[in-house]
């Protein structure tokens with residue numbers, strides 16, 4: 681079985697828990713946190729009803745589209761929470777005991793969509809909080825590397841349909857993450873990052 685042929689695991693219906701035990705932070709993964717049938721339904725609803733935006737960024741003298749679509753909910757300038765997003769939010773809150781007030785959705789339409797190495801910005805008070813990352817749709821690799829210590833091996837974490845990854849409070853201070861493009865023929869993937877922010881809208885990511 682390759683990393684990406686996870687149909688057998690789904691059939692077992694097992695919630696698999698991994699604590700990566702990283703130096704300087706906490707990183708925990710629950711696979712099949714959401715059941716396959718619910719995850720299928722959430723993927724298709726979110727894909728169809730989300731008002732996806734194509735953001736751009738300035739690179740030297742060019743304005744380039746981000747290689748993914750996004751939508752931001754909660755807070756002063758975010759979209760109004762939907763019942764589905766609130767129910768996903770409360771499921772992760774119950775599991776990790778942390779409350780969130782924003783969510784950024786990323787839609788990776790195919791293997792050409794990606795997010796480059798970055799760590800997420802702190803909230804406007806300057807404080808870092810935990811981030812809950814939920815994936816529906818295609819499995820894509822989530823790469824993690826320490827910012828200062830080259831002796832810590834890079835992690836390649838396949839984030840599967842219905843998975844929940846919890847990045848601890850200090851994760852953004854010490855680590856960067858990355859979702860590379862892939863030449864495998866892949867379908868769409870939607871990732872939701874639930875965040876806690878205490879000020880005006882802060883889209884909290886670099887791409």
Ligand SMILES: O=C(O)CCC(=O)C(=O)O
Nearest residue numbers: 786795800859871873885
């Ligand atoms: O798609 C992912 O798994 C990560 C998204 C991300 O890093 C971000 O939105 O800041």
Ligand SMILES: [Fe+2]
Nearest residue numbers: 799800857885
């Ligand atoms: Fe990020």
